[in-house]
Amino acid sequence: MNRINKKLQEEQKMLSIYFTAGYPEPEDTVSIIQDLEKNGVDFIEIGLPFSDPLADGPTIQESSTKALKSGMTTNKLFEQLKGIRDSVEIPLVIMGYFNPILQYGVEKFCKKCAETGIDGLIIPDLPVDVYNEEYKSIFEENGLQNIFLITPQTSEERIRFIDSVSNGFIYMVSTASVTGSTSGFSEETRDYFKRISAMKLENPQIVGFGISDEETFNQATEFAKGAIIGSAFIKHLNANGKDNIADFVKNIRPV
Amino acid sequence: MSYQANEKGYYGDFGGAFIPEMLYPNVEELRSQYLDIMKEESFQKEFKDLLRDYVGRPTPLYYAERFSKKYGTKIYLKREDLCHTGAHKVNNTVGQILMAKRLGKDRIIAETGAGQHGVATATVCALMGIECIVYMGEVDIERQAPNVARMKMLGAKIVPAKSGSRTLKDATNEAIRDWINNPIDTHYIIGSVVGPHPYPDMVARFQAVISEEIKVQLKEKENRENPDYVVACVGGGSNAAGIYFHYLDNPEVGIIAVEAAGKGIQSGESAATSALGKEGIIHGSKTLLMQTEDGQITEPYSISAGLDYPGVGPMHANLFRSGRGEFISITDKAAMDAGQELAKLEGIIPAIETSHALAIFEDRKFKEDDVVVINLSGRGDKDLSTYIDYFDL
Numbered sequence A: 001m002n003r004i005n006k007k008l009q010e011e012q013k014m015l016s017i018y019f020t021a022g023y024p025e026p027e028d029t030v031s032i033i034q035d036l037e038k039n040g041v042d043f044i045e046i047g048l049p050f051s052d053p054l055a056d057g058p059t060i061q062e063s064s065t066k067a068l069k070s071g072m073t074t075n076k077l078f079e080q081l082k083g084i085r086d087s088v089e090i091p092l093v094i095m096g097y098f099n100p101i102l103q104y105g106v107e108k109f110c111k112k113c114a115e116t117g118i119d120g121l122i123i124p125d126l127p128v129d130v131y132n133e134e135y136k137s138i139f140e141e142n143g144l145q146n147i148f149l150i151t152p153q154t155s156e157e158r159i160r161f162i163d164s165v166s167n168g169f170i171y172m173v174s175t176a177s178v179t180g181s182t183s184g185f186s187e188e189t190r191d192y193f194k195r196i197s198a199m200k201l202e203n204p205q206i207v208g209f210g211i212s213d214e215e216t217f218n219q220a221t222e223f224a225k226g227a228i229i230g231s232a233f234i235k236h237l238n239a240n241g242k243d244n245i246a247d248f249v250k251n252i253r254p255v
Numbered sequence B: 001m002s003y004q005a006n007e008k009g010y011y012g013d014f015g016g017a018f019i020p021e022m023l024y025p026n027v028e029e030l031r032s033q034y035l036d037i038m039k040e041e042s043f044q045k046e047f048k049d050l051l052r053d054y055v056g057r058p059t060p061l062y063y064a065e066r067f068s069k070k071y072g073t074k075i076y077l078k079r080e081d082l083c084h085t086g087a088h089k090v091n092n093t094v095g096q097i098l099m100a101k102r103l104g105k106d107r108i109i110a111e112t113g114a115g116q117h118g119v120a121t122a123t124v125c126a127l128m129g130i131e132c133i134v135y136m137g138e139v140d141i142e143r144q145a146p147n148v149a150r151m152k153m154l155g156a157k158i159v160p161a162k163s164g165s166r167t168l169k170d171a172t173n174e175a176i177r178d179w180i181n182n183p184i185d186t187h188y189i190i191g192s193v194v195g196p197h198p199y200p201d202m203v204a205r206f207q208a209v210i211s212e213e214i215k216v217q218l219k220e221k222e223n224r225e226n227p228d229y230v231v232a233c234v235g236g237g238s239n240a241a242g243i244y245f246h247y248l249d250n251p252e253v254g255i256i257a258v259e260a261a262g263k264g265i266q267s268g269e270s271a272a273t274s275a276l277g278k279e280g281i282i283h284g285s286k287t288l289l290m291q292t293e294d295g296q297i298t299e300p301y302s303i304s305a306g307l308d309y310p311g312v313g314p315m316h317a318n319l320f321r322s323g324r325g326e327f328i329s330i331t332d333k334a335a336m337d338a339g340q341e342l343a344k345l346e347g348i349i350p351a352i353e354t355s356h357a358l359a360i361f362e363d364r365k366f367k368e369d370d371v372v373v374i375n376l377s378g379r380g381d382k383d384l385s386t387y388i389d390y391f392d393l
């Protein structure tokens, strides 16, 4: 069984953290992953930096730009991650835009992910229909789950379709926004959480975008299986460096 | 095989809609309605009336006698420079503002590089009394002060794009992010035949009026509808798409696309996408684009801000790959000289973008009785300071 599915069977609400590979420093990738696991994080999303991250707000954009400037590449990421499964057990997902993956070669990229022990991919600008027609078999051959997004504007019919082609979890974008742009959830957003929960989808949902602290984490996971934190973690790294990850995690989910 | 978009928005291998799910409802709303709306009689009437009474169409098809003589062939200029606001860009913004109204949108966003599309968008928003927000790279805001002032005077709000390289591609990213944040009330007026389906096809259809008019005008002047060649500069490719549109599937008409070589194709400072680009995804479209080995999008260079885009519309990527189009690249210097030459021979100061198309005749020879129509996409007023610096005027 894929590590993602196994993890999702556990009782607790999932805390997933996103960070940009090669940030703050190019060689920080592995130590950040190890630290996050050590502090009880359930999932990690490793951001593959891109020059033009359309779905991201300023915090993640800037971290990508910086990582690229200091020499991060797709090859370098795979070199860094080599042997990661000797020390890390939790599910690892790569989140990246499609163009760098296309240039690397989708098949080669997926093979490399499988070799490295990556469990899934989130590619926001690879549409479901293109994935289904052209790439699904490659992902499956390499044991990779492709995670799709839904938003408050996604129609019920399309959510059902996305549910039917997913086999890990559904990434539920909290509000119509890019990453990092909200503070607190509105009544409307919580209604959306309820509405999706009531659909009783096959795949568990993990909420992302706009989660920054214990309160938003709890609101998001009241109905969903887990939540993903990105920009707030990058901000934490900016302010405190990478030696204080324990505090950050404790502030979200006190033990 | 047709060189037009198929119903999924593909031109051969290129096009499509590679967009995050957050944009799907916005794009799908437009995609599912644009053709029907454009077909409505009331839409067509309003569009044509505005093009005639507000934009000043049809623009003349002018036989450039002295320019023709110099190069030993028959050269016609399609005078898009005489459109209101000084370039072809307004054909598209008039069409899209009417589209936005039909879709019930009351907030318009746009990206701009040199500011021409921003001005054309601010203009139609003023005309319709609709809120207008223009994203423009911080670097471009500094370089294009007169157009920034024009947009402000027209009532638009300018938002500086501060991410990445702070130029056109980043302004486009910011506009897309705005659209993600405002999915209900906002229409995004893209300025060229780029972006996710249906934009390339929709913008091409709005610009198609250019070749539609040429057919009628050439019939009057030469007793034939089809020239031997149509020529245009290509940034994203909207003025080119407009002049090619009704000739795309007519093999008798040669298609010539002119890109900006900047300081030379191998100089590292160029915007010649067909020569330097590889297949990839930019702004939701699969097309040719300039990028690193690692798939990071690179910053192009051209003396003309309007050609300074790292990609090219999917229609043109397909024209290039299929061999249907002949692609020529022109350096800064050759373009500037051609602009100067047209001014002296014909009394027309072209936009520097357009000057690239005018520069092909030094190396590309035509037969004496060939009829070559060049899209004179814009006038040079906006470029005066660049011409002044360059020629020490």
Ligand SMILES: Cc1ncc(COP(=O)(O)O)c(C=O)c1O
Pocket: B087, B088, B089, B114, B115, B116, B117, B191, B192, B193, B233, B234, B235, B236, B237, B238, B239, B240, B305, B306, B307, B351, B353, B354, B377, B378, B379
């Ligand atoms: C006069 C003129 N011509 C051409 C262009 C390039 O755009 P496109 O390739 O979409 O026609 C511009 C863009 O600003 C322009 O202002």
